[in-house]
Amino acid sequence: MLLTIFKLPIQQSLVTHHRIAYNEAFNRKILRFVDKRIAFWASYKARHALAIIDNNEGLNWMMEDIREAAKVNKFSVNDQYNISKLELIPYKYKAEERIRTNSFYPSFAKLITDFDVIIKYQGCSAFQKKTVSGLCSLCSLYISASWWDRLLNKNYTPSGEKNILDLKELIKLAVKKIFGYDHLREGQLEAIETYLNGKDTLVSIKTGGGKMLYYVICTLIFEGITIVVSSLKALMEDQKQELIQLGIPCVSIYANTIQGRSEQEKIFEEIALGFTKILFVTLEKLCLNKEFQNFISNMYDKAKVHFVIDEAHCILSYGNFRESWKNLGLLKKNWPTVPIMLLTTTCTYKDAQDIHTSLGIQSKNFAMIWDSSFERKEITIEIYKRRDNCEIFSNDLIDLIKKHKRSRIIIYCATQSGCDDLFVTLQPLLPEKSLGVYHGEIGDEQWQIIISD
Incomplete structure (x- = not known):
């Protein structure tokens, strides 16, 4: 179906064998080639297909147009396989063009005080300066850790010799650079180190104990993107706002009907650029949206995706009336080698065992870490009997x-x-x-x- 249904104005299909002058000029213009002799994947058909994708506002929206035009409820298994192998190339080209022309506006710009699209269109420039050389806290961390290739500000040239740090040193460096802490509490270093070493890790921590620190530090040391699965949209937005203030590029994504095409396209632009570090996603978007699962598979093939489940106790307590909690086993089924971090404030040893069984996690690769103390002296509980009137x-x-x-x-x-x-x-x-x-x-x-x- 994909070979025939989607047409250019001159009635050509997604993949064509015709190398006419119009096609060559169209492809070079849309994909911004300056030399017609350049070999892109050594395939004219690939260039032509990508030009069509770019011309139709990106892959996700083009696929939806194709499905509607074909009058089918869903793609065939073969079509889904072909779609899953396509990259986010058009998003990347469009975003890079806007960066070059000083018109790139990050999806989270409204959360940054006094954001100026003309001056602050590059990733590092959008955030508060943390060094005398004008770098944000994230780029400052990358330089101290000698991860120069990760710098958001591509115009900055580091100097000096590279440092070689072990994992514990990297964790402590990231905690200091991002959160400003000199020390970690008991259990925090163990939990972060365990997850970074590839184990599925359940962390039970008291409310207000800094759950965000666990996955943020892991995210910054990992390459790629961390997908945080959350139960509530309000909770996701709270965490996103807090992370933006820390200088961590992050976005949240819901159903298309809530956010709309343009907002989701901007989010995928930032992911394609490697700009986004943390992606908050609702249960339903993860469990029910096949296109989103295909996107994860693309990242998985490059070993650049990681999972965090916030409020993990909901897997047991909410599964009866919110079906998607029961479907999280797809994480290990579809992406078996990706470690999962499970964060909870309410979990017994038996609950932890039930959660790991529900998700299909192997016992030999599962670690459980409890906060050293759940005592909260600053919290008091008073109970009043409600009167009927x-x-x-x-x-x-x-x-x-x-x-x-x-x-x-x-x-x-x-x-x-x-x-x-x-x-x-x-x-x-x-x-x-x-x-x-x-x-x-x-x-x-x-x-x-x-x-x-």
Whole structure:
């Protein structure tokens, strides 16, 4: 089907044997060749196919147009195999062209204070300077670790001799450069080192214990991209915003209907450039989207993809009503050699064993590491009996809110309608307070306003 359905204006298919002057000129212009004698994969057909892909705004969108034009619900197994072998070449060319013309605007630019597209279009230049030579914290780490080929700022030429550091030294260097810590807590170094050595690693850590540090340090030492699977979109956006402030290029991706084509195309541009270090993804995007799985397979073939599952205890507790939690076994089924880091704040030894069985992880390659202490002296729990009368219950809530008037307060409800009803009740009774309601039906823009207020 792929050979015939998608046409250029002069009615040529995706792959053609005709080498007419129009085709040569078209291919050189679209793919930016300056010499018609240049051999691209030594194949005219490959050049022509890539030109069509580029001309149609990228691979993912072209494939969807093909499917709709062919009036089929899904591609055949053979078509899917062929698609999986194609690269993100058109995204890379387009992004590089925009960088050259000072018009590249990263998908996360809105999270960077005073971002200027003209001045800060290159990766390193977009982030806060951490060195006297004007480098960001990430590039500063790369230079100290002698990873000069990873520098985001390709115009910077390092000087001096390269350092040779062992794994422990690299971990400590990354922690210092990115987070500013001189020391790691007990268990942190062991967990990071275990995962970097290729073991599937479950880390049980207290709430607020710095889960992000584990996968960020591993990501910076690994080459390639780390895919973080998260249960909640709001949690993903919180972590993304925090990482951008640290100077770590990261993006999040959901269903096409939520983000739209243009936003997802920009995300894949940054991945194709090697610009993105961390990709946050929803369960459903990972487990149900075949195109996204094909993208992972391309990265897997180059040994440049790694997995992190945040809130891993949900594999056991949420699987009954969110089916995708049960489908995470596809990670080991499709990409068996990629180590998985599992992060949780609520996990017993038996839970850990059940999780590793559910994911199809081999026992000999599975490590479990618990935080040294779960005691939280700064947290207290008070239990109040709810009164049945709605008016009295509302007054009790208001008294509690006023008692903690200097704090930000979160009230959880069992249902979306419960959130809306409580908001309507409390808003006129607390005119001096800034109140907001958030649940799955609230859009991204409204959510950003709520959390920043």
